[in-house]
Amino acid sequence: xxxxxxxxxxxxxxxxxxxxxxxxxxxxxxxxxxxxxxxxxxxxxxxxxxxxxxxxxxxxxxxxxxxxxxxxxxxxxxxx
Numbered sequence: 583x584x585x586x587x588x589x590x591x592x593x594x595x596x597x598x599x600x601x602x603x604x605x606x607x608x609x610x611x612x613x614x615x616x617x618x619x620x621x622x623x624x625x626x627x628x629x630x631x632x633x634x635x636x637x638x639x640x641x642x643x644x645x646x647x648x649x650x651x652x653x654x655x656x657x658x659x660x661x662x
Contacts, residue, residue, distance in 0.1 A: 609615070647655075 605615075
């Protein structure tokens, strides 16, 4: 439905004309418009810190016992 969007365009027309008038006055007064580079779409994430705090570092889980160790424990348990 184009008619729904047309009313929005008409509502903003006065605002757009006001901006155009301000720009024209600025340029007439000797102002210049500088169009800079656009910002990056996906900026790079911040760098990670190289310092590692020992209090907050993750505790490593102990490795599980091997099959041979399990067999030895079973033999010890049976002997008791």
